[in-house]
Structure formats: C-alpha cells, structure tokens
Amino acid sequence: MFLLIAGLLCFTVFTVIVTNKGVGEAISGRGYKEYRLGDYSHWLQNYVINEKHWEKIKSCLIDAQVCKSLGEARHESAADFYKSSLSPTESGCCKPPTSCGFEYQNATFWTVPKSGPAVPDGDCKTWSNNQTVLCFDCQSCKAGVLANIKKEWRQLAIINAGILVFIIVVYSIGCCALRNNRSDRYHRHKSSV
DSSP states (O other), rough: OOHHHHHHHOOOOOOOOSSSSOOOOOOOOEEEEEOGGGGGHHHHHHHSHHHHHHHHHHHHHHHTTTTHHTTTTTOOOHHHHHOOOHHHHHHHSSOOGGGOEEEEETTTTTETTOOOOSSSOOHHHOOSSSTTTTTTSHHHHHHHHHHHHHHHHHHHHHHHHHHHHHHHHHHHHHHHHHHHHHHHHHHHHHHOO
C-alpha cells in the first residue's frame, strides 16, 4: 500500500510539473485564443511533438475531421468567425495564426494578401487551403494539441490527488487499527501472565 501511495504521489507531482507551463494568448477582438509551442514544458514538447508521435497525432486529427464543422459554416461573416469560441485544436490547426494577416474567406479558407504574410512566421508559410493540410504541420497546431493534453492531464492530476487522499486515509486507519490490535494483544498477554 505504501508503494502505491508513493507511486501515485510521484505521478501526480510529475503531472503538475509537466503541465505547469502553457496558456493561450488572448487576441484582442477575438473569441478564441492562440497558442505558441514555446509556452509548454520541454518534456511535453519533446514527447508529443517528436516526428514519430506527431505524424500519428496529425493523422488522427485529419481522420477525425476536426476542422470540418468550421469549414461548413461558409455563410458566416469574418466578424462572426472572430467572435466564435474555438477549441485550442481548432484555433491552432484549422486557421492560420492571426499574426499572418491573411484575409478571411471562410473558417478554413484564407487568402494571402498580395504583399505576402504580415510577419515572416514559419506557420504563415506552412498554411495551406487544402482541407487535408490546413495548418496541421504548424507549430500553432502542435501547441493547440498540447493545450488539450495539458487540460486533460490537469484533470487527471486532480483525480489522482483525490484518490491519493482517500488511500492515505484508508492506509492511516488500517495502520492505527493494526497498532491498536497489537497493543490489545500485548496487554491481554501481559495480564494473563
């Protein structure tokens, strides 16, 4: 039981440390946040974003068609889209970063101004209107996925902390009961002698 408590405690502390960094940046006049890869812990970046794992994650995102519902809202105006609340994955993978200065056509189709992207950002060059490409290779997409992972791991850490407290209470009660049982046997044995 002690090893279980120690293992849960170590895992919970590790989860909190790994998910301590990283928050979305609120953009003025937007209902969604944008995410940057550098805002997350190095362990999370190295584990999730390495080529081996990212290709699988990207494939799942494409197969799950996470951007499909956004692309179907073709009648939506740019102002309506900017007010919409997007998940971190939708914000990072389904549209180019706001800093690129692309012109809105619909949620998943943006045109590059004749002068080119507003900033020389790699994500601006990576963006594609091809619905199977979009920004799935962008750093912002990877950051959006990490934001989702961070949220889920935080919830796991809270659940683990609750389980840990429960197990410690049960373990303490068990130890006290065992100690009292031994004490009672010792006193009964001493009184019979």
